Amino acid sequence: MxxxxxxxxxxxxxxxxxxxxxxxxxxxxxxxxxxxxxxxxxxxxxEPIENAVIPSPIDNDKMFANIYLKLAVYQIIFVTISFFFALITSLLNNHLVFVLTYTIFGFVLYLFYKHFVMVTAITFLPSFIWSLVDSTQASLFALEMLLGAAFLALIHLVFALVGSLMALLLLKWLKEVRSV
Known part of the structure; x- marks a missing residue:
């Protein structure tokens, strides 16, 4: 040649x-x-080369089923923790312990999901439901019970969102530090 x-x-x-x-x-x-x-x-x-179909050794359906199962377990755990925090808040006669617990909980939830909607759902709904269950005053009207439960759940949500914002800022700061 x-x-x-x-x-x-x-x-x-x-x-x-x-x-x-x-x-x-x-x-x-x-x-x-x-x-x-x-x-x-x-x-x-x-001459064109024939593309051979290479079968994947990974069963995608099984893999996604395992991922969905793990996510479901984590969601159950987080919802259980949220109910536990709501229970503790009512047992401590609404002491300000929930401020720290929900802030930390919102921080962890945002680090896990990276989505404010999930933080909102997991912190607001259990607190709202527990506030309705925990309502011991029989003389309250249904609307007053709903508004009271929503208000308490909203307060818990605010502190969870504060924790989420702190997690968001931490993630942005870490991303910025890595890019330097």
Whole structure:
């Protein structure tokens, strides 16, 4: 194989795409007519390669089922923790312990889900439901019970969102530090 053969092999892809000047294309055509090795090489490169289907060793349905199961377990755990925090708040006669617990809980939830809607659902709904269950005053009207439960759950949610914002700021700061 001489220097012209190396040049011809380098030019073949451009020739197949029609990107060579007329002079270069005619030189390549003359070379291919005179060189058996390059002609065979050009013939082998001009034929399309059959794409073989490679089966994946991973069962995607099974993999996603496992992921969904793990996420469901984590969600059950987080909702249980939220109910536990709501219970503690009512047992401590609404002491301000919930401020710290819900702030930390919102922080952890945001780090896990990275989504404010999930933080809202997991902190607001259990607190709201527990406030309705814990309502011991029978003289309250249904609307007053709902509004009271919503207000208490909203207060818990505010502190969870404060924790979520702190987590968001931490993630942004870490991203900025890594990019420097």
């Amino acid at each position: 001489n220097k012209d053969c190396y040049i011809a092999k380098d030019l073949l892809p451009l020739n197949h795409e029609g990107l060579l000047h007329e002079e270069t294309a005619s030189w390549l055509k003359e070379h291919l007519a005179s060189c058996d090795n390059c002609r065979e090489y050009a013939k082998s490169t001009s």
